[in-house]
Amino acid sequence: MPADLxxxxxxxxxxxxxxxxxxxxxxxxxxxxxxVTWFAPVWAFLCGTVSAGTSxxxxxxxxxxxxxxxxxxxxxxxxxxxxxxxxHVDAIxxxxxxxxxxxxxGRWGLYIGIIWSGVSLLLAATLGRWGFAAAIxxxxxxxxxxxxxxxxxxxxxxxxAAVAICYEGVPWFTGAAVMTGALPNAHILLIALLYSLxxxxxxxxxxxxxxxxxxxxxxxxxxxxxxxxxxxHLACIVMAVPxxxxxxxMLLWHHPVTAVAVMCxxxxxxxxxxxxxxxxxxxxxxxxxxxxxLYVLGMLVCAFALAHGAVA
Numbered sequence: 001m002p003a004d005l006x007x008x009x010x011x012x013x014x015x016x017x018x019x020x021x022x023x024x025x026x027x028x029x030x031x032x033x034x035x036v037t038w039f040a041p042v043w044a045f046l047c048g049t050v051s052a053g054t055s056x057x058x059x060x061x062x063x064x065x066x067x068x069x070x071x072x073x074x075x076x077x078x079x080x081x082x083x084x085x086x087x088h089v090d091a092i093x094x095x096x097x098x099x100x101x102x103x104x105x106g107r108w109g110l111y112i113g114i115i116w117s118g119v120s121l122l123l124a125a126t127l128g129r130w131g132f133a134a135a136i137x138x139x140x141x142x143x144x145x146x147x148x149x150x151x152x153x154x155x156x157x158x159x160x161a162a163v164a165i166c167y168e169g170v171p172w173f174t175g176a177a178v179m180t181g182a183l184p185n186a187h188i189l190l191i192a193l194l195y196s197l198x199x200x201x202x203x204x205x206x207x208x209x210x211x212x213x214x215x216x217x218x219x220x221x222x223x224x225x226x227x228x229x230x231x232x233h234l235a236c237i238v239m240a241v242p243x244x245x246x247x248x249x250m251l252l253w254h255h256p257v258t259a260v261a262v263m264c265x266x267x268x269x270x271x272x273x274x275x276x277x278x279x280x281x282x283x284x285x286x287x288x289x290x291x292x293x294l295y296v297l298g299m300l301v302c303a304f305a306l307a308h309g310a311v312a
Contacts, residue, residue, distance in 0.1 A: 028103045032112060034079040038071030040296075041171040044195075045070040047299045048175020051188050053307035062178045065126055070171045073120040074135060077113055078142035078166065082153075084109035085146040093213035117143075130177035134170050141166040156222035156231075160203035169196030172299075187253060191302050194242040194249075195295075201238035202292055204231055208284035232280030236273045239291070240266060243298060250305060258305035265298045 024032075045066055049056070056063055083090065083099050087109065091100040098104035117139050124135030141162045144150040153159035172192035176184035184192075207214070207221035208228070214221045223231040243266050250259040269291045276287040 022105050024098070024104045024108050028098045029112060032080050032083055032098045032104055032109060033072065033076035033116075034083075035072075035076075037079055038075050040167045040199075041070040041075045042067055043296055044168045044171035044192075044299065045175040047303040048172035048177075048184075048188070048192070049179045050175075050300065050303040051172070051191070051306040052176040052179035052184070053309070054179045059179055062127060065123060066131065066175060066178050069120060069123050069127065069131075069135060070174065073116060073123055074138045074142065075167070077116040077120055077139060078145070078163075080109060080116055081113040081142055082146040084113055085148070085151070089210070089213045089217045089219065092216055093210045127174070127178050128181055130181075130183060131174050134174040134177065138166050138170045141170075153219060153221075155220050156204065156207065156225055160200045160207075160222065163203050164196050164199035168199040168299075169193060172196075187249075188306055190249065191246060191306065194246050195299050195302075198239045198242035198295065201235035202288070202295070204235035204238070205284050205288045205292070207231070208281055211281075228280045229277075232277055232284075236277065239295060240269065240273075243269075243295070246298070246302060250302065253305075255305040258301055261301045262298050265294045265301075269294050 049059075049063060049066070083097060083104075087097075087099040090097045095101060099109045120135060120139060121132075124132045127135075145152045145159055145162045145166075152162045169192045172195070173184060173189070176188050176192075204222045207223050208231075211221070211223050211228075213219075214224050221231075222234065225231075226234065243262060247259050247262040247266065250256075250262060272287060272291045272294075276283045276291070
């Protein structure tokens with residue numbers, strides 16, 4: 001294998017020349033795919049299916065296939081790829097992870113990322129042209145985020161944008177497109193886009209847990225670039241402003257009850273943000289569990305409103 005290709009795949013000479021490694025256990029493979037991260041894209045996909053306003057019963061095979069694609073397949077792929085190219089960072093931040101701990105031997109982390117990408121595309125091919133196209137976009141973003149030469153995660157602005165689109169906007173688009181068999185309408189696309197923009201702030205919250213490793217590894221996450229306080233304020237603003245635009249959109253589209261519900265969710269988040277901003281490093285995980293929960297509840301509320309169309 002050429003040396004430049006080894007470098008692009010994150011392979012050192014010693015790793016390439018090493019003897020064939022044993023097979024990883026199924027438990028370790030499952031851990032590599034990090035099931036806890038599947039919730040976000042699965043939730044967004046479900047919001048997309050709800051917003052389409054079509055019968056679940058009439059489309060249940062597509063619904064099941066889409067859920068598998070959004071969570072275990074595409075999101076699982078992104079986790080495997082990220083863990084492979086982040087294995088040196090994880091040795092500092094999370095040494096218990098499958099690759100740095102040695103439980104995922106040899107180059108199996110990379111192999112699983114490649115295999116899972118192919119299987120994801122095969123599954124996406126059953127979801128029609130829009131579902132297939134969305135899967136291609138999501139997989140390209142997943143690889144671009146972690147793998148050189150782009151490795152978008154080296155910059156918190158670009159990396160967080162890639163993950164936000166991959167985890168929120170693309171799954172929402174896919175869910176609506178799969179259920180209707182067509183390009184989603186402008187209202188659905190706008191709400192999916194706004195919640196994707198807000199998810200950029202959620203990704204910043206996730207970066208607080210790995211500041212030390214990022215500093216040592218040259219990864220310019222927003223907490224590294226801006227400092228904890230400024231990054232925390234930015235995350236809150238980025239999460240709140242798109243929701244405010246969503247609230248206004250719901251009013252303009254004659255969904256006053258939904259607009260009030262979103263407003264209440266925003267006000268509660270603002271209250272929680274005050275506590276988070278007081279101690280961002282210590283409270284980032286807490287706010288991710290509380291404020292983000294309210295954020296995603298707003299997604300579902302809006303999805304039901306979109307499903308029922310404008311009310312005169």
